[in-house]
Amino acid sequence: MAYKYGRDDGPVELEIGKICGRRWKIIDKLGEGGCGSVYKVQDIHTMAKAALKAESNFIAGGSVLKLEVQILKRLDGRRYVAQLLQAAKKTRYSYMVMTLFGQSLNTLLRRIHECSVSxxxxxxxxxxxxxxxxxxxxxxxxxxxxxxxxxxxxxxxxRVIHMLDFGLAREYVIRSEGTVKMRIPRTGTLFRGTTRYCSANAHKRSEQGRPDDLWSMLYVLAEMRGPLPWDRVRGKEEIGKVKEATSDMKLCRNSPKEILDIAIHLRSLNYYTRPDYLLIYNKLAAVMSKCHYRYSDPYDWEKTKYSSHRRHSRRGRRSSASTTSYSSVDSRNEESLTKEELKTAIFADETPPQSYIWDNDKELFTAADFEINEIGF
Structure with a gap:
């Protein structure tokens, strides 16, 4: 694999057309940031496309790539999650090859004017x-x-929304001699996350746990129906104050009551408390049942067939201040993204998804997917 030498701690530059690991041909560069670069690659044997992340071995603060590889190995074989295809360490850099996904939710939501409850x-x-x-x-x-x-x-x-970019993830458990237990939360942690979507707890520099991820999910869902209360607020500290002062009713004002019920549940949790995933699923599924929504229904962005119209009335243009890893999206996919948004976006293929004939009797998810407590706490 050809490597263009430059600063040891800078982004890794690999030549287009070169083959990595005797299997993956680099066909395009999707982006870079910090000390890493992301490429679209193709399996020379099967012609399948994938994503390759490359990172310098000389970066300060530890390897993001090593963490992502570790997480993907843990997730191996699970449905609807990124799969690790190959990983290797060279003298000056390391790389991993993983699932290449389609366009980001950020891109897709920019292509519609309003988002339906469905x-x-x-x-x-x-x-x-x-x-x-x-x-x-x-x-x-x-x-x-x-x-x-x-x-x-x-x-x-x-039809599936996949979660990507584990560069800021943290293990909240300790594994020792065959046992697994929760880590004791630290005090005064560094800020991690994206200011717009992180929990109020993250603004306080408190240790983030499972509930904090779910608060971020709730903020994403609330924003799909209208601007967040801190949409026009600038500054990390000021946004944190608005989050603290915002009532659940105001946050969920444009959403079904069941979304408000989820917020109420999250209020009852602390770092150690296991979220009731089944309760949250049942709340969302109840809306689907009541309104006769189906997984086979087209998403709002599918109805527009990738039109050039942009959603501007509900979700303003802004940058999201964050502490991020280096995943990037092909900038040709993103319409008028700010420099910061490009830096923090996930990598994705530029090709719109192929149409898919759906079995109307097929359910993507059922209650059984959310009721099992695998980790034990």
């Missing part, structure tokens, strides 16, 4: 499922936002 609750169930998978293997994400969620590229996967 799309909102189905996206919610998708995010909830992904978070439960991550939590059950002992990690919290700490950066849930539309740019870190993406649809699949083929078949049924185009």
């Amino acid at each position: 799309t909102q609750v189905r996206v919610g169930i998708n995010i909830l499922y992904g978070l439960k998978q991550l939590h059950e293997v002992g990690y919290v994400h700490r950066d849930i936002k539309p740019a870190n969620l993406a649809v699949g590229r083929r078949g049924q996967e185009t």
